[in-house]
Amino acid sequence: MPDISRPFLSVENLTVNFPTPDGIVHATESLSYTLERGKTLGIVGESGSGKSVSSSAILGLHRYSNAIVSGQIWLDGTDLLQISDNDMRLKRGKEVAMIFQDPLSALHPYYRVGDQIAEAYRAHNTVTKKAARARTIEMLARVGIPQPDRRVDDYPHQFSGGMRQRVMIAMALINDPTLLIADEPTTALDVTVQAQILDLLQDLQREFNTALIMITHDLGVIAEVADDVLVMYAGRAVEYGSARALLTKPSMPYTWGLIQSVPDVTGPVDRPLRPIPGSPPSLVQPPAGCAFFGRCAFSSLVPGDRCAHELPELLPIEAGHLKRCHLEDVSVMYAESVEADRVDTATVEAGAH
Amino acid sequence: MIAFAIRRILVGIVMLLAMVLVVFILFFAAGNPARDVCGKFCTPEKLKQVTQVYGYDQPISEQFGLFMKGLVVGRDYPVDDKYREALAKSNPDLVIHCPAPCLGYSQHDALTVNQDIVKYAPVTLSLSIYSFVLWIFFGVLIGVLAAVFKGRALDRITVGITLVVYALPTFFIGTFLLQFVAIKWRLVPYPSYVSIADGGVIGWFSSLFLPALTLALFYMAAYVRITRAFVLESLTEDYIRTARAKGLRTRVVLFKHGLRAALTPLLSMAGLDFAALLAGAVITESVFNYQGLGLLAVTANKNSDLPVLIGLVIVAGAAVILANIIVDILYAYVDPRVRLR
Numbered sequence: 001m002p003d004i005s006r007p008f009l010s011v012e013n014l015t016v017n018f019p020t021p022d023g024i025v026h027a028t029e030s031l032s033y034t035l036e037r038g039k040t041l042g043i044v045g046e047s048g049s050g051k052s053v054s055s056s057a058i059l060g061l062h063r064y065s066n067a068i069v070s071g072q073i074w075l076d077g078t079d080l081l082q083i084s085d086n087d088m089r090l091k092r093g094k095e096v097a098m099i100f101q102d103p104l105s106a107l108h109p110y111y112r113v114g115d116q117i118a119e120a121y122r123a124h125n126t127v128t129k130k131a132a133r134a135r136t137i138e139m140l141a142r143v144g145i146p147q148p149d150r151r152v153d154d155y156p157h158q159f160s161g162g163m164r165q166r167v168m169i170a171m172a173l174i175n176d177p178t179l180l181i182a183d184e185p186t187t188a189l190d191v192t193v194q195a196q197i198l199d200l201l202q203d204l205q206r207e208f209n210t211a212l213i214m215i216t217h218d219l220g221v222i223a224e225v226a227d228d229v230l231v232m233y234a235g236r237a238v239e240y241g242s243a244r245a246l247l248t249k250p251s252m253p254y255t256w257g258l259i260q261s262v263p264d265v266t267g268p269v270d271r272p273l274r275p276i277p278g279s280p281p282s283l284v285q286p287p288a289g290c291a292f293f294g295r296c297a298f299s300s301l302v303p304g305d306r307c308a309h310e311l312p313e314l315l316p317i318e319a320g321h322l323k324r325c326h327l328e329d330v331s332v333m334y335a336e337s338v339e340a341d342r343v344d345t346a347t348v349e350a351g352a353h
Numbered sequence: 354m355i356a357f358a359i360r361r362i363l364v365g366i367v368m369l370l371a372m373v374l375v376v377f378i379l380f381f382a383a384g385n386p387a388r389d390v391c392g393k394f395c396t397p398e399k400l401k402q403v404t405q406v407y408g409y410d411q412p413i414s415e416q417f418g419l420f421m422k423g424l425v426v427g428r429d430y431p432v433d434d435k436y437r438e439a440l441a442k443s444n445p446d447l448v449i450h451c452p453a454p455c456l457g458y459s460q461h462d463a464l465t466v467n468q469d470i471v472k473y474a475p476v477t478l479s480l481s482i483y484s485f486v487l488w489i490f491f492g493v494l495i496g497v498l499a500a501v502f503k504g505r506a507l508d509r510i511t512v513g514i515t516l517v518v519y520a521l522p523t524f525f526i527g528t529f530l531l532q533f534v535a536i537k538w539r540l541v542p543y544p545s546y547v548s549i550a551d552g553g554v555i556g557w558f559s560s561l562f563l564p565a566l567t568l569a570l571f572y573m574a575a576y577v578r579i580t581r582a583f584v585l586e587s588l589t590e591d592y593i594r595t596a597r598a599k600g601l602r603t604r605v606v607l608f609k610h611g612l613r614a615a616l617t618p619l620l621s622m623a624g625l626d627f628a629a630l631l632a633g634a635v636i637t638e639s640v641f642n643y644q645g646l647g648l649l650a651v652t653a654n655k656n657s658d659l660p661v662l663i664g665l666v667i668v669a670g671a672a673v674i675l676a677n678i679i680v681d682i683l684y685a686y687v688d689p690r691v692r693l694r
Contacts, residue, residue, distance in 0.1 A: 059598055093600030100598075105591040109690055110613050120599040155689040171599070 006074055007034040008211055009058075009179055014071035016053050016062060023284040027053040029235045030071070035228070037178060040205065040212040042226030042243065044219065044258065048280060050235040051215045055181045057081075058213075059096050060088040075179060094124040097172035101184040103164035107156035114140075114152030117171045124175050139170040143200060162193035166200065173204055180205070181213045186221060198224055219262055223247055231255045234280050234291035237314055241321030251323045251330045253296045260337060267341075270348040274340065290326065298333060302326040358682055365674045372670045373424075377417050380659050385409055389657040390460040407460070408432030423455035430458040430465075456667060457660030459653075466664035469649060476546050477645035479557065480637065481630040483565035488572040489623060495573075496580025497615075501607055503585060511577060519574040527567040527640035535563060546643050564641045568634055572626060579622065583615035590614065617688050621680050628676030631669060 016028040028050040035041045043051045056062060062069050063085055073080040075095065080088065100106035108116060117139060118132040127135075133152065140148035143166040156164055165185060172180060182201060186194035202225055205212050214225055222229055222243060229246045231239040231254065239252040250256045257276040264271065278295040281287050289308045293299050299307040306312075306326045314324045327333075387404040388395065404410045408419065408431075422428060430449045431437050441448045449465065451458060456466035464472075499511040518526075534540045547560040587593065588611050596610040635647030642648075646665060653661035685691050 061594060061597060064597060089600050089602070091600070092598060098598045100591060100595060102591065106595045108592040108596070108610055108613070110617075110688065119601065123600045123602075157690050168595075171595075 006077065008037050008076060009035040010072075010074040011054070011058070012072040012074070014054055014057060014073060015069070016050070016057055017068045019066060019068065020284070025283045026235050026286055027067075027283060028057070029286075031232075031235075031237055033228075033230050033237070033240060035179075035211045035213065037211045038205070038209045039227045040202075040214055040225050042222040042229045043213060043215045043232060044217060044222055044229060045232035046217055046280060048283065049232040051232055052183050054232075055098070055183060055213055055215055058179070058181060059092050059098055060085075063088065090124070093120050093172075093177070094175045095177055096179045096181065097175070097177035099165070099168050099172050099180070099182040099185045102188045103161065103168045104156060104188075106168060107164060109156055111155075112153050113156055113159070113167045114154075117152075117167065117174055120171050121174045135174065136170070139174050140167070143167075143170045143173075143204075144196075145170070161189050162196060165189060165193075165197055169197075169200065169204070173208065173210075176208055177210065179211045179213070181215070183215045184217070185214075186218070187216070194221075201225070219247070219258060231258070234286060235283055236291065236324065237322075238292065238324045239322065240314070245318070245321045249321075249330075250333075251317055251321070252292075252325045253298050253327065253333060254292050256330075256333045256337075257295075257297075268345060268348045271344045290324075297336070298327050301329075301332060354685065357685065358678075361678045361681055365678050368674055369667075369671055372674075373421075373667055374417065376663055376666045376670075377420060378413065380663055381413055381416065386657070386659045389659075406431045406433050406436050420457070423451060423453070423457070425453055427451055427453040427455050456664035459658050459661045461653075461656050461658045462661070466660050469661055470646065470664060470668060473644055473646050473649040475548060476638070476643045477631060477634055477647065479546075479561055480564055480568060480634055480643065480645060481627060483558075483561050484567075484569035484572070485623075485627050485630065487565060487569035488576055491569075492573040492576025493580045493619065496577040497584055497608070497612055499577060499581040500584035500588070500611075503581075508581075512581070515574040515577045518570055519578070521571075523567060523571055523636045524640055526570055527564070527637055530563050530567055531640060544641055544643075564637050564643055567640070568630070568637050576619070576623075580615060580619060583618055584611055587611050587614040617684070620683060620687055624676045624680035624683070625673070628669075628673040631672045 010032075011034070012032050014028055014031040015026075018025040018027055031050070031054050033041060043055070045051050053062075053067075057069050058073055058075070058080065060080060069081060071081065075091075080091070080096075083091075107113065114133060114136050117136045118129070121127070121132045121135055122129075125132075137148045137152050140152060145151050145163055145166050151159075151163075156167070159167060165188075168185075180201075185201065186197050189197060198221060201212065201214075204210070212225075214221065216222060226243040229239075229241065229243045230237055231246070231252065233254050239246060239250065239255045246255065247259065250259055254276070257274075260274045261276060263273060276295055281291050281294070287293065287308075289306070289310055290296070290299070290312055293307040296307065310326070312324045312326050314322050316322050385400075385404060387400060387407055387409045390407065391400045391403045408416060411419075419428065419432065428451055429437060430451060431440065437448055449458060451465040451467065454467075456470070458465050459469055462469055495511055499508045502508045531544070535543050541559070541562060544560055544563045547556040549557045552560065584607075588607075592614075593606060593610055596606045601610075631646065634645060635651055637643075638645040638647040639651065646668075649661065650665050652658070653665065
């Protein structure tokens with residue numbers, strides 16, 4: 001029975017652990033977020049931050065691995081973690097669909113793309129082969145593949161990268177899913193094709209009123225498509241809020257670092273890149289305090305050793321904007337950046353003379 | 354596609370010619386084959402005569418030319434022209450015509466090599482095809498099951514058994530089956546080869562069961578392990594995740610998407626293993642005393658019957674080259690990425 005008060009998608013305290021010989025990998029720790037139909041949630045974070053793992057949990061793909069999943073995933077009034085394997089299978093591809101990062105490896109090399117798409121349709125609809133093929137061609141046309149009635153019989157390797165990703169999108173959307181998860185759909189594509197694919201996804205989202213989860217590490221993508229943004233670090237949400245708030249007023253040094261590390265095409269050409277130094281902590285033995293401690297430039301501003309010993313809670317700083325950070329006054333981050341800009345500009349000018 | 358096939362066949366012919374040359378030089382450089390033909394009580398005069406009659410006194414290049422000519426248009430024995438013409442008048446039955454592709458003449462067997470091979474080939478061909486079907490069917494089936502039940506009892510038992518079987522030499526398996534299954538327990542009649550012409554399909558089928566099983570077990574053990582590995586590897590591929598994300602049944606994911614990718618490398622292995630079997634069933638044929646090509650090779654080796662050995666090496670080499678070409682062409686059908694237009 002659909003619960004009126006609950007959002008369309010509500011992930012609550014989702015935890016995914018992988019037992020390995022080296023210990024338990026805490027891939028995702030008590031993650032919570034919500035999403036309504038027609039809206040887009042961007043999940044950002046670097047490799048291994050738990051973006052894909054948490055999203056695969058929505059499709060129930062961890063049922064085929066040794067992962068231990070706990071928490072709740074409410075989709076349209078049903079907790080997806082409580083239903084049987086077969087019920088989950090029937091939802092997979094029909095209500096929840098996923099687009100993967102590398103379309104070349106995500107498509108089976110030995111089967112025609114048309115057959116692979118039709119297979120997704122026939123898994124959830126009792127139709128003739130002919131009807132499934134007609135629907136496939138219609139879908140290929142819808143995602144902008146020229147001559148779909150001919151291309152339907154081609155193999156994945158005969159398509160360009162962008163066209164292959166369109167095939168994946170056609171496959172994911174053929175059953176009009178209510179929730180679409182796009183796992184770095186543009187990472188393997190070049191920039192101009194990226195923009196086309198993003199436009200296509202947004203058009204289709206509007207057309208079908210789909211809820212969209214866009215997993216990416218590209219803040220440009222986030223700025224373009226997301227309504228809400230969830231920043232993940234070492235398996236946890238570290239900042240969560242509307243895209244506007246998060247991109248204009250980032251409140252967690254990690255988010256700030258991500259934004260700062262994007263090269264500015266309007267700035268001086270010689271401006272050095274500003275990467276976040278260091279690398280993420282081990283997920284097998286997570287640190288006791290803040291996972292970002294050690295890479296964070298501002299932890300010294302927090303009184304005592306709180307960053308090292310005390311895991312910050314995900315707390316609201318204003319309505320609908322949460323952060324997991326002990327740092328209270330974020331203006332120091334912005335000030336430091338202005339200073340860095342001044343130094344860089346001075347260095348560039350000095351170099352020019 | 355046809356151009357590709359023709360190109361592969363032409364390359365195959367060139368390879369075959371090169372192989373014939375190397376084999377010919379290797380064998381004839383070993384010494385004068387006439388010495389063995391001449392026999393125990395060989396006088397220098399007789400040896401000289403035999404050497405001349407069979408053409409072994411001519412330079413290797415000349416002999417190779419004659420051999421190649423025999424392969425292409427056929428030839429007559431004895432080799433020496435004058436001697437043969439004289440023989441044709443006095444005793445025409447002793448002049449042997451060897452039609453193309455002539456692989457030589459075995460003085461020891463008093464048969465052309467072609468006749469020898471045709472005589473022994475049916476057993477080996479039957480044995481190879483029979484065991485090939487056995488090992489491919491059961492090997493792949495058990496391999497897939499082991500992969501699907503990875504880590505569970507079925508998988509562990511299967512992997513354990515295949516390891517033991519794989520480690521057992523063929524002569525042990527063959528002798529064991531013969532001693533126990535056929536002789537002691539009398540589960541099957543004592544195996545002796547029955548051709549289809551003599552015993553019908555059923556007689557042929559049952560007469561070959563034990564030796565074919567002997568041959569197949571070794572390969573089956575290997576194929577179980579290889580299939581298991583290929584399927585397991587294939588199950589980690591991204592397209593398996595895609596198949597699951599589409600909501601397909603587990604059975605479809607495993608057998609349609611998982612096994613399909615594993616079949617391609619299996620195909621190329623199976624082709625080569627089959628070709629190797631045509632010349633390599635020596636031990637099984639010896640254990641069961643089946644008159645096949647392997648036994649012919651052993652006998653020829655014992656008798657220093659060089660022409661037969663050369664012929665066998667060429668036939669075996671040709672089988673491997675042919676199997677390679679067939680696998681290449683099949684590959685293009687099986688894997689659309691190598692399909693040539």
